[in-house]
Amino acid sequence: MPVLTTGPRDPTGPRHLTLDNGLHLVGVRRPGSPLAALRLRIDIGSADEAPGEHGLAHVLEHLVVRCSMGGGRVADGALVEAATGRPHTSYDALVRTGDIATAGDVLGAAFRQLKPDTRDLADELAAIRRERAQRTADVRWRVQEAMFAALCPDTPYAHPVLGDPRTVDALTPEAVHRLHSRWYHPSRATLVIGSDRVDEELAALAERARLWAPGHPRTETRAAAPPPDGHAVVSESVGAGRRAVAVGFTEPGAPCGADAGFALARRSVRAARGIDVLRLRLRSHTCTWVMLAATDETAAVRSVAAALRAVRELLLGPDGAALLRTEALIPELRAAEDIQRSVADATDASDASDASDRIPASRPTTATGVGEVADVIARWQQGFAAALPEGPAT
Numbered sequence: 001m002p003v004l005t006t007g008p009r010d011p012t013g014p015r016h017l018t019l020d021n022g023l024h025l026v027g028v029r030r031p032g033s034p035l036a037a038l039r040l041r042i043d044i045g046s047a048d049e050a051p052g053e054h055g056l057a058h059v060l061e062h063l064v065v066r067c068s069m070g071g072g073r074v075a076d077g078a079l080v081e082a083a084t085g086r087p088h089t090s091y092d093a094l095v096r097t098g099d100i101a102t103a104g105d106v107l108g109a110a111f112r113q114l115k116p117d118t119r120d121l122a123d124e125l126a127a128i129r130r131e132r133a134q135r136t137a138d139v140r141w142r143v144q145e146a147m148f149a150a151l152c153p154d155t156p157y158a159h160p161v162l163g164d165p166r167t168v169d170a171l172t173p174e175a176v177h178r179l180h181s182r183w184y185h186p187s188r189a190t191l192v193i194g195s196d197r198v199d200e201e202l203a204a205l206a207e208r209a210r211l212w213a214p215g216h217p218r219t220e221t222r223a224a225a226p227p228p229d230g231h232a233v234v235s236e237s238v239g240a241g242r243r244a245v246a247v248g249f250t251e252p253g254a255p256c257g258a259d260a261g262f263a264l265a266r267r268s269v270r271a272a273r274g275i276d277v278l279r280l281r282l283r284s285h286t287c288t289w290v291m292l293a294a295t296d297e298t299a300a301v302r303s304v305a306a307a308l309r310a311v312r313e314l315l316l317g318p319d320g321a322a323l324l325r326t327e328a329l330i331p332e333l334r335a336a337e338d339i340q341r342s343v344a345d346a347t348d349a350s351d352a353s354d355a356s357d358r359i360p361a362s363r364p365t366t367a368t369g370v371g372e373v374a375d376v377i378a379r380w381q382q383g384f385a386a387a388l389p390e391g392p393a394t
Helices: 057-068 097-111 117-137 139-153 167-168 174-181 196-212 257-274 297-316 320-336 340-349 370-385
Strands: 015-018 024-029 035-042 081-084 087-098 189-196 231-240 242-252 278-282 287-293
Touching: 024 057, 024 196, 024 340, 035 340, 057 081, 057 087, 057 097, 057 117, 057 174, 057 196, 087 097, 087 167, 087 340, 097 189, 097 196, 097 287, 117 139, 117 167, 117 174, 139 231, 139 278, 139 287, 189 196, 189 340, 231 297, 242 297, 242 370, 257 278, 257 297, 257 370, 287 370, 297 320, 297 370, 320 340, 320 370
Parallel strands: 024 189
Antiparallel strands: 015 024, 035 087, 035 189, 081 087, 231 242, 242 287, 278 287
């Protein structure tokens, strides 16, 4: 029988349980919360698509919600929210604590054999065409996707999650069934629950989840080639002598700074200079990037470098501690109390296959100092400055 465990570094932290069918369960304590949040993450995303499959992970997400989850409605009306990314696909539900079992069963339906009829498939393909038209009309989306293509050449991370419209439109119900059978298996999934009585709820979910085994065995998928370490700057004209610019870099392993350091550095830079630093974990690597408007690409990179330098100087100055506390620490502590945020953080922290290697996502505390945050910003300076033609400044 599987045993509930906690990571040895934090005995009061998230609870971990792996079932016989391979499903990994995580419980996050949220004392006093009248709501529960659940996230089912399938470790299949657009990066797992072979040539000729671009966009199909996203189609499966649509069809799982429509067909397997009955539209994604839980109990008295809560809706499952789904999203496909490069490294994985996720399904989220926020419900009353009394509806946890029902929500778990709705999410667990993702593993049932998927056999859409032609009308369901046609309706979802039409919805995806509308989504593609909306996204491609957005210059920021186009520039961001061009940046990923430049950062991750010749890897599955290069193509957009929406994929190739010709491939998507040619999809048949039979091909959907084959793809779902190949990709969706409990052993590729993590289910995280955040609730007031997490131990008993997790145990109850475990009993129900043992019945979620699909009607097909697990099949192996190809490992996505990692993106190279590097940097990129891409842009597109928006008229009046201005360009939408994306500047990014990739690095192996964990991102610049721990989660707490990243969150506080991001808030500090956004509050002081209006620049939002974004990141995406690409399994073995992390991509960090910013988007802004500038006269040209070089001006954009120099603007980012100047902004980061100015914020770092502010933090290390006499008023740095006050800036960090009022503009970053307090807002981040408030945001971290959101139950869905806690579940998302626990999902990201559950990637290690061995419980002894799991380190829960770090949260900011009043002990998080300006030096730690300034160090994160200094590493950002180095990563973004490398995008300049002459390389990083000395």
